Amino acid sequence: MIDDKALLKDYLSEAEELLDSLLADLDSLASSRGAADTNVINRAFRTVHSLKGLSGMMGLAEVQSLAHDFEDILDDLRLGQLALNEQTSVALQEAGAGLAALVGGAARASTSENDFDRLRQLLAAIATKSRERGSKDDSALGSLNLSERERALLTEYEQHRINENVRAGRSLYAINVAFEVDKLDKSYRALSSKLDEAGELVTTLPDKTTAASLVGFKMVFAAALKEGDVKRLVEPWDGRVSRLERSTWRKARAALRAAGRRMPGRGSSAKIAGTELDAVLPPGFAQEALQPLSPSVRVETSQIDELSGLAHELSIGVQRLTAMAENSLEASNLGARERFDLRFGARQIQREFLELEERLVELRMVSLAQIFTRAARLAGRLARELGKSVTVEVAGRETQLDKVIVDRIADSIYHILRNAVDHGLETPAERRLAGKPPRGKIKLEARLEGTRAVIVITDDGRGIDRDEVRRQAIEAGVLVPEEELSEEETLRLILRPGLSTAGQISRLSGRGVGLDAVERTIYELGGDVRISSEKGKWTTFDLALPTTLVMISALIVRSSGWRYAINVAQIIELVYVSPEKILGQDGKRSVEWRGSMIPLVELGYVLGLGGARRLDQQRRAVAGNGSMKVPLLITYAADRNVALAVEQFDEQREIVVKSLGSLGRKVKGVAGAVDLEGGDVALVLDIPSLLVLRSTRL
């Protein structure tokens, strides 16, 4: 059972998706009327395989084993070793529904052992039944690994013997042997008499050989012996032994035997197909699956982004309407009450739009449960490999972060944990010497601090030796010997490429690559890494991260000496025009674009930084012919096009938009900011919003 609520939610949500896909595929197989699409079978197989893995990871052994049985059946189906007829596909649908019904209960530990058994029997019945239906005759023959040609060579008596042996619970083996032509008679007799002593040699079929001087045989042998015993038996003749029964068949037989049922043989098989399936299924078994496992709906992140974009456009529209209303209020002779109502209503809508946008951002949030669980498992496994012993304590799994952040920090968390296990933790012997409990402890914890999430990874290992780090840094030329550093500064040196905390290089980590990548990843996401440690006692990594994140493709432009980032989605076209094409004066300029005159404003002016200067001055942009041209970006505000003059187009790139915090959000027309090289900050402008705010000047 899964105790952790967040984890349970994640498991159910993922399992439900897999089961939905499985049930849909099984439905489509049922309606394919024999002409099954192999793609569908393959997908169903993979789905069940994933469910098996997922359930195994969560420690749900029963679901894992059921999924495994299911997978076996689908595997046979997919390899064409099992025929898909109407009854099989209906039974598969039942089993699929049964599995779906059990998963939710299993995760909450509310499913009884009986429920599992019933489904196990159903799966066994399908495997058996399909065998029967899949073979040409109604015997166990279809379940043997014999080619059509070999099967055709069997006499009726031999077929009967095979069935009898199966019914008696003996195993069937194929023994491939090759005899020298000249000793054929003697050798064959010796082997066959030996086999008849131990069991029953049902038949001998011709087989291929590698050399002309050899004659090959495939002997069908039935005995109540294990494979290893048969191998020993035929060793003197260099016989190669393989089981004739397929694995699914064997498992089905074992399950049915355990359930106290008779092995279906000739004559009894017709019954299991119809009546016994009903007996295996309890009433209402499939109905349970109709209840959804988790109340969530899965949507693509891009859909949320689209909605966010729409909400944003709407809020700009509202801003514009508000500005218009404000203007007409000035001119109107409305009473104080009406004015108040209008302003109040407008503000209310603006607030609600802001909330809508915030809620949409929240939709992108996922919990850290999955990567924390994986990380803890990974650390445990790694410790075992290294002969160390560790307890991994996890806290704050439910902490939610933007999906993009969670996806990108996973490797960093694994990396730090690997470091902690590999050269943070000592071996149990070393720990005893140091007076510590032999079992090491690693704490992985997350918590929210305001708008940031902090992930703390602590181990109680040997800590970081500052003197050693310093020595290495000087050796690597990162530090001059005279340079004095504070304790934290010294520790931060391990984040530099080429420096390692490990005394020796190991297979897993300690090669001095990685921690710098960790820091870079965290920094790019707008977070930072802090390290603290006490030699011989512990090491702690603190990763502070923003909880939300927006990534956009942006154009970096220059204006009034500052750089700005503009979302390319807000840009219609980039053009260079000659200064003489720009008409009008300060604040009322216009330019021809696509056959009509559109207003032109200078970015610096809009931002209230540079004022309205002469546009032909200080232009560095040079068009192909070498003449001075003004770089313009054509954008839009509300419903009309606007040309925005800048000093220079720099480059286009993907940027992570960082939040300005609760106070910065009050700055209109600025969506956030981005770190640029050289420690500079570029504001990410929200052009439509910025222009609407200055609409009176357009």
Added chain:
Amino acid sequence: MAGTNKKTKTNSRLGMVLPLELASADSEKDKAEVISVLMFEVGGAAYAIGVEQTEGVVDCPRITPLPSPPEAVAGLTSVRGRMTVVMELGSNSVEQTVKRRLILVKGDAQLGLLADRIEGVVGLEPKKLRPLEKSKEGVTAQRAPLGWPAKSYFKRGKRSVPLIDVERLAET
């Protein structure tokens, strides 16, 4: 106090975040009754902010101007990857040639307070705090209009030092 200043110096060279510590000896006595405040100077006037409300002090990186910023906001800067809104108390700001310091304020507002000089941490008995009087014309150390991000002040030597109210600061 001298100890704090020394620490400030060694750290400032690398622009590291300096964890603020209780440095003055008298803060050790009567611990329960004393609050620790960080004293700083900007535009020739002294201010104080509760140490509990700060995250550290850094050298102020280059400030990017914001369009139509809220009052007292000088612009935006990035402190180790975190966008920080830089606030400057007092209107008599002069073009600074010396490197200024930025006091990082805790909270969602992602605020930093500009300081020309950090004086250090002192222990302060709450009973020595006096409420700021309302004023209609301008700000002095004892008087301020409604909305000014300080509600009280205390005397330190001959100076009156307003104590910054972080909540009000974030509401600006």
